[in-house]
Each structure stands twice: as structure tokens, then as C-alpha cells.
Amino acid sequence: MSAELFLEIGTEEIPAGFLPRATADxxxxxxxxxxxxxxxxGEMRTFATPRRIAIAIADVADHQERQEVTLSGPPVSAAFDGDGNPTKAAIGFAKKNGVEVDQLQRITTDKGEYLFISQVLEGRPTAELLPEMLPRVIGAIPFQKSMRWKDLDVRFARPMHWIVALYGGQTVPFGFGSLASGNTSYGHRFLAPGPFTVGGLDDYLAQTEKAYVIADAGRRKAMIAEQVARIAAEEKGELLEDEELLEEVTNLVEYPVALAGSFEEKYLELPRELLITTMREHQRYFSLVDAKGKLLPRFITVSNNRVDDPAVVVQGNERVIRPRLSDAMFFYEKDQKVPLESRLEALKNVVYQAKLGTSFEKVERFRTLALGLARQFEP
Known part of the structure; x- marks a missing residue:
């Protein structure tokens, strides 16, 4: 017989970059x-959002497999005296393993003849093993940075708030820190924060979706990709493809809602890379371009909340990006006032590495190498 094993760890918001590795681990x-x-x-499936990491394993056997083991004992020469009577070595080996001396067997090896015994170990029920196993697994998940909370002697990426542990639909009882495992999970922090009971994976996926949580990261990613592509078309533009940003945004939200916003056209005077980087790195915005690949004064943001008036969210994002772009424009114009060549002298005051000199000396070395390479490739 076999049954499904399901485990969910509910937490405070885990950094997006932690989740892919955490689920794999x-x-x-x-x-x-x-x-x-x-x-x-059977099959193992993982799920993750900023507030939960989960795994479901199909067809987990309800009992350990029986195991036949061979236990080596003392050499025959030490196990019996000259008259063939068992010595303390043979008697002790037999007693230790719960058998009589006449039940011991002999085997010939490269090192001589030895006593041995074959035993069949009966397996324990899975329901007995899981309460020992699951807390050990949770505590072993490695993170780039972990933290402690309260006065507990446990660590995790972020403080835990609940643990769901089920085998065959029944709770696997164990404790971790101050938490006791159960069958209760929670929905979206803002849209449906209340508890709900979980009976297994299928029930979990249905219940979380009702509670505005898309637990499957792959499905959440597909939803975001579809939404931003649709909005880009509505804005008469094309999405600037960015797979890395898509992956990050997927792990920043539980219920994605994509929205379009705009900024002043004057910021299009900024270099393309600077404008894209400012929106991408600071705000996690997707950029839009026209048919010729020129940036449009529009962006797409992915919210973790569904509101009655999306315009309020859009306006908030537009207010946030405006000073970011203003700062970028200020520093770009300031940098343009100073020719790049004039900054070389300042590099003499910057130590590159104690044994390798200053940054100026590094630049000079690169210049020499570049000239040498240029001569080699000169037609």
C-alpha cells in the first residue's frame, strides 16, 4: 500500500532569489x-511563493521494505577451541544478535574463514518514521542567509508561521521550534488571510487558488507572461523580453496582476541601457519598445494585489519611478560634464590590490595588452 505525502512550510516573505534553490534542496x-x-x-512536485514552500510526493510506501543484512563475526580460529567448543568470541557474537551458536554460519574470505549471520530486518511503518524525518529535513534546508526568531534554537530563511504535514490525508505530528504540524494553511496576506483545512495536494491547489494564492511557480510564471504580453499589445508596443526578470517577479508575488504605467517622455533622452536598468533593478518593471525597437515611455509592473481601482496602484508606481528617473538623469548629465579621460588621474589614488598597485596601473596594463592584441590581429 502507498499514500501521498504532503508538506508545506508557511513563512514570512522569503527573498525571491532564495526560492528556486530552496525547493530544489x-x-x-x-x-x-x-x-x-x-x-x-513516486513523483515529487515542489511549490513555492514568497510565503510558502511545499512538496507533494505520490505513492510513498506505507511500510519500509524488508532488508536482509549479513553481519560478520569473529574468525573461526578464534571462535572455537581445539576441541571444537565455542569460545567467548562465538558465544558473545551469537548472544549479541539473538541467536544460538549452532545457528551461526561460516564463510571463507581472502583473510580466512569467519562466522557470520544473515538476518531479515522488518521495516517500520511510514507513519512512525515521518515524525522523525520531516523536522530533520526542514532544519537541513540551506539558505544563503538564515535567521533565528524569538528565543528558539532553530533557523530558517524567514520566521515560520505554520506547518502542514499530511500522509494519506492524516496529520503527521511533530514539532519544529514553537510550531506544531497540522492540516491548516493560510491564504493571501491581503486578499484572503484566513485559515483553511488541507486534505492533500489536489485539495491544497484548489483551496489556495480560492484564497488568491497560485502555489505552482510554473503556472504563476505563465500567467505573468500572458498578462504582460497582452498589456504590451494593448499599449501598441512590444515587450522587451527579459527571462531573468520574469523569473524574479514570479517569486515576488502569490497572485500576479500586471498593470501598465507611464513616465515623462523627456526621460527617453537617457541612454537605453540606463533607462532599462533603472526601471528593472529598482522597481522590477518590464520595458516596452515600438516596432523599431525604440523604448516607449511606458512600463508594466506586476502587483501582488487585486484592487477595485487599479489606477490607484498605477499612479503609485508612477510616483515612485519619477524620482528614480530624475536621479538617473541628474547623474548622467553630471557625468557628461567631465570627460572620461580626465578621470584617469583620479585612479592613481584608488588602490586596486595591495600587491598589484592602483587602478591607474591596472588600466595601463590593460592598455598595453590591448595594443599588443591589436597588432596581432591587424590586417
């Missing part, structure tokens, strides 16, 4: 535990 660690415990299982 959870899958690896739990798979290693199950395999080490001789528990066959």
Missing part, C-alpha cells in the same frame, strides 16, 4: 531521507 533532502529509509515513492 527540499526535494533533494526529502528524497534522500525516503530512499535511505527504504521507502519507495
Amino acid at each position: 527540499l526535494k533533494r533532502l526529502l528524497g534522500k531521507e525516503l530512499n535511505g529509509a527504504r521507502l519507495p515513492h
